[in-house]
Amino acid sequence: MEDRHLFKAKDNKEWVRGSLVYTFTGTPYIVTEYDHIMNLIGMHKVDPSTICQCTGLKDKNGKLIWENDIVVYRDVTEEKYVIAWEQNEACFEYQQYGRSIMNFDQLSGCEVEVIGNKFGNKDLLERSFLNESNITGRNNRCSL
Numbered sequence: 001m002e003d004r005h006l007f008k009a010k011d012n013k014e015w016v017r018g019s020l021v022y023t024f025t026g027t028p029y030i031v032t033e034y035d036h037i038m039n040l041i042g043m044h045k046v047d048p049s050t051i052c053q054c055t056g057l058k059d060k061n062g063k064l065i066w067e068n069d070i071v072v073y074r075d076v077t078e079e080k081y082v083i084a085w086e087q088n089e090a091c092f093e094y095q096q097y098g099r100s101i102m103n104f105d106q107l108s109g110c111e112v113e114v115i116g117n118k119f120g121n122k123d124l125l126e127r128s129f130l131n132e133s134n135i136t137g138r139n140n141r142c143s144l
Contacts, residue, residue, distance in 0.1 A: 006054040008066060009046035010119070016044045020051065050119055055083065055092050055104065059114045067092065070124050071112040080125060082118055 007020035009030055018032040028051060033042030052067040059065055069083045071094070081094035081101060092104035116124050 006064075008052050008054070009048075010050040011044040011046050016046065018042070018044075020053075052117070053085070057104075059112050061113060063114050065112070065114055066117065068118045069114050070116045070118060070121055072115050073112050075111075080115070081112075082125070 005019070006017055007030060008015050008017045009020075009028065010016075011030075016030045016032055018030045021029050021031055023029070028046050028048050030044050030046050031042065032044065050068075052069075055065045055067065057065050059071065065071065065083060067083055067085055071081050071083060073079045073081065079096075081096055083092055083104070084095045085091075086093045086100060086103075089103065094101045094104065094106075115121070118125075
């Protein structure tokens, strides 16, 4: 679960991973590298709408599961979910059509597979499933 403190977001061209920090003006940055006295060496200004926190868990292929990922659960049927943060429960959850389906701990990471994310793979979900107003996100992160 060491990875649960990682964040990823898009700068103007690609995904970057690291620590999330905010300036005093509220601008989000992902810090990808720093030295032993906390001089920030690699810092990327990111699009706040793309900020995703790592859940700390991996899918059946060993891939990290992130907030806003699209995962598929295959049993007798195939179900797709978006990983979202539920503020009232203080946990990650599986969502469909903007509603909580189950808490994150109800499906083992071994049983799910990450197939994309809601930013780059909207074609994986039905239009009504991915209505941006239906997916709850969190924009209430701490600032430094």
